[in-house]
Amino acid sequence: MLTSQLIETPVGTMTAIADDRGLVLFEFSGPRRLPGQLARVQTLFGEMPEPGEHTFLAQTRAELDEYFAGRRKEFTIPLVIAGTPFQESVWRELLRIPFGNTVSYHQIATRIGRPGSARAVGRANGDNRIAIIIPCHRVIGSNGSLTGYGGGEPNKRWLLDHERLT
Numbered sequence: 001m002l003t004s005q006l007i008e009t010p011v012g013t014m015t016a017i018a019d020d021r022g023l024v025l026f027e028f029s030g031p032r033r034l035p036g037q038l039a040r041v042q043t044l045f046g047e048m049p050e051p052g053e054h055t056f057l058a059q060t061r062a063e064l065d066e067y068f069a070g071r072r073k074e075f076t077i078p079l080v081i082a083g084t085p086f087q088e089s090v091w092r093e094l095l096r097i098p099f100g101n102t103v104s105y106h107q108i109a110t111r112i113g114r115p116g117s118a119r120a121v122g123r124a125n126g127d128n129r130i131a132i133i134i135p136c137h138r139v140i141g142s143n144g145s146l147t148g149y150g151g152g153e154p155n156k157r158w159l160l161d162h163e164r165l166t
Helices: 034-045 055-068 085-094 105-111 118-126 153-165
Strands: 003-009 012-019 022-028
Touching: 003 055, 012 034, 012 055, 022 034, 022 055, 085 105, 085 118, 105 118
Parallel strands: none
Antiparallel strands: 003 012, 012 022
C-alpha cells in the first residue's frame, strides 16, 4: 500500500510517498510537477497513495531535517527506483554525485556509457520522482548554466548554494 504525506522544506511543500520497500516519490507539490508524477506512480504501482503515517516517511522527514540543517550529506532512506533501464541507469548515476558537487548532462551520459545521449539524460533527469534525495539538482549544463529543474531554477540555485556553503 502506498502512503503519502506533505513535508515542509525550505524550498517549499513537497509530497512524499512510500511503500514497505522504501520511498517511491518525493516531489514539489505544485501543479506544474505533481499531477504528472502522481500519474506515473499510479501507472507503475497500480494504485494511488492514501495519506497517513509510514516508517519510511518518518525517516525521510528526519533525514531531510538533517540535510537542511547542514548535518547530513548522504541519505540512507531506501529508494524504490522504477523506470526504464536507461532512466534507472541515469538515476543511479545521480546518486553517485557527491554532496556539494555538480556534473554536466554530458558527463552523466559518458559515465553511463552513452556519450551522445546528453539530451536523453536531461529527460531522465526531468522524470526523476525522488527530488533532492536522488540529486538531479546537481546536474548542470556543460557551460555551467543551471539548465532545467522541475522544482524551478530558484530552488535549484538554493539547493546548490546550501550544499556549497554547508
